Amino acid sequence: xxxxxxxxxxxxxxxxxxxxxxxxxxxxRATATNVPVIPHEVVPDFFKNAPGxxxxxxxxxxxxxxxxxxxxHRAYETRLFExxxxxxxxxxxxxxxxxxxxxxxxxxxxxxxxxxxxEGTDMLVKFAPDGRVxxxxxxxxxxxxxxxxxxxxxxxxxxNEKYKFGRQTDVxxxxxxxxxxxxxxxxxxxxxxxxxxxxxxxVGTRGNGNLQFNTPHSIATDFQGNxxxxxxxxxxxxxxxxxxxxxxxxxxxxxxxxxxVSGGPGPKNPGKQYLYVSNSWPDxxxxxxxxxxxxxxxxxxxxxxxxxxxxxxxxxxxxxxxxQIDCRDPDVLYTxxxxxxxxxKIRLKPAATRPSSTN
Amino acid sequence: MRRFLTALFVSATLAQxxxTLAQxxxxxxxxxxxxxxxxxxxxxxxxxxxxxGRNSQGRIFVYTRTGHPYAxxxxxRTFYRGGSRLFEFDASGKFxxxxxxxxxxxxxxxxxxxxxxxxVWTIDxxxxxxxxxxxxxxxxxxxxxxxxxxxxxPAAPPAGxxxxxxxxxxxxxGRAGxxxxLLPGSGIPxxxxxxxxxxxxDRAGNIYIADGVGTTNRIAKFDKxxxxxxxxxxxxAEPGQFNGVKALAIDAQGNVYAADLGxxxxxxxxxxxxxxxxxxxVGMPTALCMTTGPTQYLYVSHVGDQxGMDDATIYKVQLDxxxxxxFGSAGKLPKEFGVANSIDxxxxxxxxxxxxxxxxxxxxxxKK
Numbered sequence: 001x002x003x004x005x006x007x008x009x010x011x012x013x014x015x016x017x018x019x020x021x022x023x024x025x026x027x028x029r030a031t032a033t034n035v036p037v038i039p040h041e042v043v044p045d046f047f048k049n050a051p052g053x054x055x056x057x058x059x060x061x062x063x064x065x066x067x068x069x070x071x072x073h074r075a076y077e078t079r080l081f082e083x084x085x086x087x088x089x090x091x092x093x094x095x096x097x098x099x100x101x102x103x104x105x106x107x108x109x110x111x112x113x114x115x116x117x118x119e120g121t122d123m124l125v126k127f128a129p130d131g132r133v134x135x136x137x138x139x140x141x142x143x144x145x146x147x148x149x150x151x152x153x154x155x156x157x158x159x160n161e162k163y164k165f166g167r168q169t170d171v172x173x174x175x176x177x178x179x180x181x182x183x184x185x186x187x188x189x190x191x192x193x194x195x196x197x198x199x200x201x202x203v204g205t206r207g208n209g210n211l212q213f214n215t216p217h218s219i220a221t222d223f224q225g226n227x228x229x230x231x232x233x234x235x236x237x238x239x240x241x242x243x244x245x246x247x248x249x250x251x252x253x254x255x256x257x258x259x260x261v262s263g264g265p266g267p268k269n270p271g272k273q274y275l276y277v278s279n280s281w282p283d284x285x286x287x288x289x290x291x292x293x294x295x296x297x298x299x300x301x302x303x304x305x306x307x308x309x310x311x312x313x314x315x316x317x318x319x320x321x322x323x324q325i326d327c328r329d330p331d332v333l334y335t336x337x338x339x340x341x342x343x344x345k346i347r348l349k350p351a352a353t354r355p356s357s358t359n
Numbered sequence: 360m361r362r363f364l365t366a367l368f369v370s371a372t373l374a375q376x377x378x379t380l381a382q383x384x385x386x387x388x389x390x391x392x393x394x395x396x397x398x399x400x401x402x403x404x405x406x407x408x409x410x411x412g413r414n415s416q417g418r419i420f421v422y423t424r425t426g427h428p429y430a431x432x433x434x435x436r437t438f439y440r441g442g443s444r445l446f447e448f449d450a451s452g453k454f455x456x457x458x459x460x461x462x463x464x465x466x467x468x469x470x471x472x473x474x475x476x477x478x479v480w481t482i483d484x485x486x487x488x489x490x491x492x493x494x495x496x497x498x499x500x501x502x503x504x505x506x507x508x509x510x511x512x513p514a515a516p517p518a519g520x521x522x523x524x525x526x527x528x529x530x531x532x533g534r535a536g537x538x539x540x541l542l543p544g545s546g547i548p549x550x551x552x553x554x555x556x557x558x559x560x561d562r563a564g565n566i567y568i569a570d571g572v573g574t575t576n577r578i579a580k581f582d583k584x585x586x587x588x589x590x591x592x593x594x595x596a597e598p599g600q601f602n603g604v605k606a607l608a609i610d611a612q613g614n615v616y617a618a619d620l621g622x623x624x625x626x627x628x629x630x631x632x633x634x635x636x637x638x639x640x641v642g643m644p645t646a647l648c649m650t651t652g653p654t655q656y657l658y659v660s661h662v663g664d665q666x667g668m669d670d671a672t673i674y675k676v677q678l679d680x681x682x683x684x685x686f687g688s689a690g691k692l693p694k695e696f697g698v699a700n701s702i703d704x705x706x707x708x709x710x711x712x713x714x715x716x717x718x719x720x721x722x723x724x725x726k727k
Contacts, residue, residue, distance in 0.1 A: 092402075096402070098426065098427075100427075101427060139715075140407075146428070147509050161666075
């Protein structure tokens with residue numbers, strides 16, 4: 001019996017080693033049918049690094065108001081790069097700061113501050129546009145605890161602490177500067193802070209009911225302050241109001257790895273806002289799943305689907321595990337992709353929508 | 360023991376600590392603060408400030424947790440390196456240089472003091488070492504030995520029911536909250552420490568080490584060359600016992616003030632370790648600083664929660680334990696303190712406060 005347990009345990013460890021993506025066991029086919037396809041094109045070789053500069057797994061991507069692009073990625077170390085609006089590497093931000101260990105996402109707020117979300121240190125680090133650290137939320141675990149008791153794979157704990165995260169995944173801001181955090185792999189909640197980083201409220205436990213989450217993986221707000229959570233393990237986008245009350249579920253677009261609301265972080269502008277949701281090709285690049293994953297949905301904020309584009313794959317214009325989307329301009333998207341160590345610039349042609357031939 | 364500490368910590372946090380209790384009776388000291396003091400090049404980041412201190416020229420030294428603690432995979436054990444750096448700034452906060460680049464024992468910054476000869480002493484929690492640098496940045500004395508390797512635990516238990524204690528334990532305040540105590544190779548009497556926290560000197564140059572928040576609850580005394588003289592203290596709540604020795608200060612008469620974190624008190628000893636007196640009313644004393652004027656005062660940082668957001672203040676105390684006043688509260692804004700783990704009070708009314716959770720040093724100016 002004991003031996004059997006040991007074997008089972010070893011097998012578990014092996015699985016967790018080869019499949020580190022968390023509790024999502026398999027990516028699901030989206031249930032939406034008859035979805036129009038939006039033609040899209042990729043800008044070829046858009047991002048240009050100088051010789052000797054490489055990005056690794058592209059986990060996060062975000063633009064600022066001037067069109068500069070930030071990519072938060074896992075290379076030899078986790079690093080945050082800035083690119084010009086033309087896609088040329090311009091500088092690095094935050095190298096060797098204490099909050100970078102394992103990139104997960106990056107967002108830019110209405111003042112063009114850059115927020116790095118790091119799931120290795122359980123921290124948010126807010127950088128001014130010039131690269132200085134302005135604020136942190138969450139505290140990296142005391143190294144002493146690690147040294148005397150080195151952590152293994154780690155597990156879900158659901159601690160729900162005000163100022164500590166459990167591999168939090170993403171951050172968003174409303175028009176008042178309140179901060180919303182999706183948290184995460186080892187917790188299952190959405191946390192709201194005021195603009196000074198003071199805890200306001202947290203909702204969520206692990207489960208599949210309303211206001212329950214299974215790896216809330218991505219988060220976005222609209223100009224009204226509603227909060228859109230990519231509840232990845234539950235195959236739905238969960239919509240909350242600004243006080244984190246439940247409003248709606250959008251259950252038909254697969255497992256949302258990335259959500260994005262167009263229009264930028266603010267200030268509020270009159271442009272119509274759309275919600276983009278990626279049913280990403282899983283990060284282990286399973287061949288079979290490429291047939292029915294990888295597409296990105298364009299939705300109205302009420303959840304009705306406008307159309308979809310793309311599919312899983314590594315060719316230009318296909319999506320190799322989209323992990324974050326920037327959609328400040330609803331017709332020009334940037335995708336950060338894990339699997340091909342790349343980001344892409346994508347142009348949509350919304351006028352040319354035609355019915356899907358496959359769905 | 361750890362369970363006791365954890366309970367203490369939790370209850371202190373829930374009750375918003377003693378700071379709130381004292382609020383009604385302790386005068387608020389008016390003050391200003393510059394929270395944007397330190398200016399570094401774009402590729403240098405100050406992280407959690409373990410310690411800050413000024414030398415006689417006004418130069419500012421910061422020992423900070425920044426960069427990354429790395430593990431190196433050996434054949435049979437896993438080793439660790441990195442995680443902390445030592446920076447020097449001019450009096451205005453402009454970055455001047457780094458000291459101690461890539462030294463063996465810079466892992467988990469926990470304190471920094473500058474002695475009267477302008478030597479800079481770093482205290483490292485996980486290396487369990489105190490290192491003395493001269494003003495040129497050369498290593499001139501090393502106390503304690505870094506544990507050789509990381510102890511690796513089995514895989515984590517199944518999900519659910521993780522104790523709050525595991526979550527509460529964090530740096531800065533140190534052991535309260537149940538930080539695991541045992542580092543391999545530590546705890547032997549003499550110059551082998553277990554998570555030491557502070558260093559102080561008497562007028563003869565004898566060295567006193569607060570040791571610490573690990574397995575050892577003692578104060579160790581060495582002569583100026585690092586020869587072990589004596590130690591005192593054990594674990595407990597009686598006079599002369601400690602529940603985490605978090606900070607030290609020595610007055611002009613050579614009396615030794617020890618911040619007894621878990622017992623929420625300051626104990627006073629003579630230079631040989633004989634207990635003289637104790638006082639409370641300063642919350643969970645996390646950092647101490649003794650002023651140098653004709654009438655000496657003790658500044659005491661109270662840290663009631665490790666997020667630095669709920670319960671904190673800094674007390675100014677007479678040497679008999681009477682609280683003169685207090686200033687500041689927990690938070691991230693200027694004039695708020697996020698786990699103030701270090702105080703420099705070379706100038707009695709112009710302090711430097713090193714913060715862990717806010718990654719900064721604030722210059723505090725007390726108004727007269």
